Amino acid sequence: MELLPVHTPAGFDSLDLLEPLAAALAGEGPAVAPHVVPGQSFGSLPNDDVAAVISTSGSTGVPKQTMLGVDALAASAMGTAFALQAEGQWLLTLPVHYVAGLQVLVRSLFAGTRPAVADTGGGFTPEAFNAGAAELTDRVRFTSLVPTQLHRLLTDPTPETLRLLRRFDAILLGGAAAGPALRSLARSHDLRIVETYGMSETCGGCVYDGTPLDGVELDSVEGRLRIGGPVLAEGYLGDALLSKEKFMFTSGRRWFITDDAGESAPDGTVTVHGRLDDVIVTGALKVSAARVGDVIQAIPGVDQVMVLGIDSPEWGSAVAAAVLGDVDSGTIRQAVHVELGAHAVPKAILSLDAFPLLPGGKPDRRTIRALLERA
Template structure:
């Protein structure tokens, strides 16, 4: 099976990917591999003729992996999304197509037979550019995918026109990182139809919508770690058989992807994701949930976003640390966490930022944030 690398540098028109992607999905052309690094190579052969795309993981905590997605997996994801949303429609693309969330906007559009609209990101993601692009959509049914940072920016001081176009979307898929209680509350206050999604490149993107797996997707919790099975699973990692064997495992003849996330699955199949397994910080011998600390901080007036990580400490082994976007006194943060979660959960280091450093796909750059906190 041939592979067609497609370089997607800044200024690349994502719609140029539609034709080769359509051919790959129809089995009439090579698999596509959108990528942003000019020096990236794709040495090696694909394992079978069913692969339609090779998509990079975000690399938020390490080297990005090249995930092989088959025609059947992409089709199952697109159809599962349409079934969950109870409609097909026109999509607004706001994310890079070399990451799965942006790539899936093109895939869903091709399966639905609709024309996606692309937001102008030449000046970065701005409310003005989003509002202008959303106003250009023509179909009656409209969707978009955002990451929490983008929705934060849209709702920080929204114009009436921005709120109007946001409310016009039949659904706004929100994924890539935890949304946070304050952002969810803010979205509800503006009557936005937000669907929180959970998934990754290895599952063709979001495969759990508002806690409910897509049709054909099953999740299990094994020793507190989530595993995902079903028709949306990737075929593995390109040119990395050992890693594929480690992360894609068989149990009783069924194939599962072993995530790095903690969670639980109820008897009715609904899923609660508690966060990354490494979000549990053991400090001074006590466990602290980074997600819970973030939620407490984000509930404070003046706070827009917070990311809590563990950093190395001679005294504590690992210390709780927080990067905060907003206007709030650090002692107010410490007092609130102390009251809600106890002294052991209080951040030892706090940095305030104008914005969280982001990866190209819109996820917070955990490694850069960790470095900033280590230096605080």
């Protein structure tokens, strides 16, 4: 099976990928691999079913090259159409070398529509979003955003930005957890937000507002979520050992073993609690980073928060928080102390104007942790 490497530097026209991607999905061309570093070697693909090779975000480790099959991408696109109860025209706001961006192209190809593109060469801005959204012509309109992007759009929004946001039949929001403040703000502006959960290994979002897409099943084994169904990737290119570890057959079907904690209810709905490694052991006591984050997020004036463990000579690990918004550290420490106890109070609190981001729009956890360790 051949592979078509596509280098996507700044200024790359994402729509140039439509034709080779369409050929790959039809089995009439090589699989596409967006954002290949010049000189990078991928090796050979294992079968003819692979349509695209997408890098994981690398937010907590080395990015992995995930092989997405034709049938999996088709199942994801059709599942999205069923979940949204429509097909339509999409606005692309994310890089195509990440799964959320690629899926905008895939869904557009299956819907027979041409996406519009927000020019983010100079970074994501409300102006770039407005210009891209204004190019949409279809009656039914969708877009996919990460929480940081939506936060920027709703910070002192212009009437034009709000008008364009309200014009979307659905705004998929994924890549990171959206806090209660952002959800409430979106509701106050009458935006149709659909919160998604998924990853490169599941062709992007496979759970919409807590409900799995058609054919997708999630369950929890000792608190760890695993995902089964037709949207699963073929594995990791050039890493058969990791593929075997993360994709396995059990209980009569193939599953992807996630790094997330969560649970599924008898009605099939899913609750995701956060990453399993979000538990911080500080002074021999366990602290849930997600729980600390929830307490801080509920404080008036906090827009977004990220809670991480940082190295500490005294405690082994210490709780630390990076915060966007207008709130003083004393208020944060008091709120956490009252709700969770002294051991959960952040030892380091850093106020930022914006989170450092990975190219796909997710907060860069490694960079944020380094900033907290210097705070």
